[in-house]
Amino acid sequence: MEKIIDLSPVARPVGRESAPWSRIQLKTRVAVAFASVVPAILGLTVLLLTGIDFMAMLFAVFLPIQVIAAALVGVLVYGRRGVLEGLLVVVTIFCASFIVVLLGSVLWSVIANGSQALSWQFIGQNNYYIKPNTSLEYGGVGHAIIGSLLIVGTSTLVTVPMGLATAVYLTETQGKTKGLIRTLLQAMSGLPSVVSGLFIYAAFIASGITTYAGWTGSLALIPLMLPTVARVSEEALRLVPQELRNGALALGAPAWRAFMLVTLPAARSGMVTAVLLGIARVIGETAPLVLTTFAADRTNLNLFGGAMASLPTYLFGFISMGFDESIQRAWGAALVIMILVAILFTTARLASRTRTTARK
Amino acid sequence: MTVNVERPIAVRRKLAAKPFSRADRLFFGVAKAAAFSAIVIVLLILAFLLSRSASTFAEQGIIDFIFGSTWDASLSPIKMQLWPMLWGSILISLIGTVLAVPMAISIAYFIEFMAPKRVAKVATLVVDLMAAIPSIVLGLWGAFVFTDVAAGWSKQLNALFGFIPIFENNSDNFLRSPFIAGLVVTVMIVPIIASITREIFSQMDRDIINASLALGGNRESTLRKVILPTAGGGVVGGILLGLGRALGETVAILYVLNLVFDTNWYQILESKGGSIASMIISKFGEAGPEEVGGLMAAGVVLFVFTLIINALASYIVAKAQPWRK
Numbered sequence: 103m104e105k106i107i108d109l110s111p112v113a114r115p116v117g118r119e120s121a122p123w124s125r126i127q128l129k130t131r132v133a134v135a136f137a138s139v140v141p142a143i144l145g146l147t148v149l150l151l152t153g154i155d156f157m158a159m160l161f162a163v164f165l166p167i168q169v170i171a172a173a174l175v176g177v178l179v180y181g182r183r184g185v186l187e188g189l190l191v192v193v194t195i196f197c198a199s200f201i202v203v204l205l206g207s208v209l210w211s212v213i214a215n216g217s218q219a220l221s222w223q224f225i226g227q228n229n230y231y232i233k234p235n236t237s238l239e240y241g242g243v244g245h246a247i248i249g250s251l252l253i254v255g256t257s258t259l260v261t262v263p264m265g266l267a268t269a270v271y272l273t274e275t276q277g278k279t280k281g282l283i284r285t286l287l288q289a290m291s292g293l294p295s296v297v298s299g300l301f302i303y304a305a306f307i308a309s310g311i312t313t314y315a316g317w318t319g320s321l322a323l324i325p326l327m328l329p330t331v332a333r334v335s336e337e338a339l340r341l342v343p344q345e346l347r348n349g350a351l352a353l354g355a356p357a358w359r360a361f362m363l364v365t366l367p368a369a370r371s372g373m374v375t376a377v378l379l380g381i382a383r384v385i386g387e388t389a390p391l392v393l394t395t396f397a398a399d400r401t402n403l404n405l406f407g408g409a410m411a412s413l414p415t416y417l418f419g420f421i422s423m424g425f426d427e428s429i430q431r432a433w434g435a436a437l438v439i440m441i442l443v444a445i446l447f448t449t450a451r452l453a454s455r456t457r458t459t460a461r462k
Numbered sequence: 463m464t465v466n467v468e469r470p471i472a473v474r475r476k477l478a479a480k481p482f483s484r485a486d487r488l489f490f491g492v493a494k495a496a497a498f499s500a501i502v503i504v505l506l507i508l509a510f511l512l513s514r515s516a517s518t519f520a521e522q523g524i525i526d527f528i529f530g531s532t533w534d535a536s537l538s539p540i541k542m543q544l545w546p547m548l549w550g551s552i553l554i555s556l557i558g559t560v561l562a563v564p565m566a567i568s569i570a571y572f573i574e575f576m577a578p579k580r581v582a583k584v585a586t587l588v589v590d591l592m593a594a595i596p597s598i599v600l601g602l603w604g605a606f607v608f609t610d611v612a613a614g615w616s617k618q619l620n621a622l623f624g625f626i627p628i629f630e631n632n633s634d635n636f637l638r639s640p641f642i643a644g645l646v647v648t649v650m651i652v653p654i655i656a657s658i659t660r661e662i663f664s665q666m667d668r669d670i671i672n673a674s675l676a677l678g679g680n681r682e683s684t685l686r687k688v689i690l691p692t693a694g695g696g697v698v699g700g701i702l703l704g705l706g707r708a709l710g711e712t713v714a715i716l717y718v719l720n721l722v723f724d725t726n727w728y729q730i731l732e733s734k735g736g737s738i739a740s741m742i743i744s745k746f747g748e749a750g751p752e753e754v755g756g757l758m759a760a761g762v763v764l765f766v767f768t769l770i771i772n773a774l775a776s777y778i779v780a781k782a783q784p785w786r787k
Contacts, residue, residue, distance in 0.1 A: 267496030288776030294710025358489035386596020
């Protein structure tokens, strides 16, 4: 009988055998489970029995026990060096969950308090004739939503072409100053928003060119929005394979047609993400709008005529009034802003998802 | 040795789109103009703020304006000096950054190296979403939800560690202190630092981490000896970007801090502090023309200060990612 010889190189193990390090001993699993549960139970028991403050319990009872438990597990698994390993795991998870709890509290309080103010009439009506202590059945943020959309929409119209052209310069050309521009854009992303507002105030309002108006607000948002749009669209253009560009150029297309007809369509969904993230960056900006558009209590559709309300300035105005009703309105406006941001983010996610599936 | 002149050594040509028509020249010109508009915007900001604040700098004196500590618009001649606010901004940003760094690195480490893939994906989305919470919403939360809780923490800190000078508090008022403002800033900048750190971690060469693990290193020694030394530059840059954001924070601090023109050097639990950005927005409403000039001057100081820190930060981040060239 003929013997079959396997000529392929050493066969790689398949399945569970292929990653021996992913098999964890039962002893380790049990120890980890114990170390995760026992300190929590002890802490809760102390909390219920003695009734001490939660933070005191956390730091005086739970954390020490948890650290000791994790160190013991570390010793069990790795030997003496395992002490620090256990410590690292505890510190990492503790720090991460601490900040997640704080951020969760922000979201929860906005949703819980804001939903009490939210109604169709709150979204639709404007604020004319509304005093700080008027009951919530009257008036709303309708005029502020319209104002926000107009102001942010105008800045988007200006910023997106600028950001896209900047991204073109950063990805499609051999300019020598690319590094400088990129560094400057990143530095601009940390521009204090109040400075941007002061800039437009100094340039147009203090010099008497105009009074408070919607378009000055749009201008004040541009320096804040530009870095985000430029950076994200740069990433999007970078993801387009070089072969596509070369192919277009080799067929004789001039650079601008190659970009418009090949590169840009290929990066379309990334561009959508860039626009949406840029809008999300500025939709909640307060300080520049307080300095440039001021506040108004009725609907103003004219960007060039008179003060214009927006969601952040509405929120800003009602926080400081100090009545229960006005604070309720502030929470409602906060919830509306957060809903807008969430919608923008989800859309951006969906847009970038179609990009990855299309590439497969 | 002879060189064959007719067949020079083939050099691998680099394909590049060079402008070879008028339309192309226009296309690249527009791109270049847009790119340089970033520089123009920064210069314009500086120019307009300086033009409005030149008289203030001249009347108050630059050194006195920055390092003096009286701001009184009712005096005549008006006296405007910035130091308590400038120091307050620095103090709050330092508190915020010191608290934010371990949390942000923990989150980034957890997402990249500890969490299962699905959890990591959700966590990344959550961190990005958190970075988009508008600061005024954080201010609202800080003013009506968080202040009381944080004042309770401050009281316990003071009771336990009151003998250490920085936790001293001689009044009984723990509200509106730099500590609370610092915590609000922490909540704001953790997502920023975490997302940059996570990005740097995710671009690390997996082979050197696996090599460290294969040589018998555990998570702790891998983090300390391999990950942090390799990714350190980028992480530091991310931290500086967070610091820059904290320095410029305006409305989130406004509602949780008692702005007082009396330098609070280190007593972070006392109910007095300062912040340039918040001071500008709070004084702007009722400022006369002369005081507006002072606020513009304060804006110049803030702008130059943050620009330096941010430029330094982005330089470091860029250096830490040489593959981005």
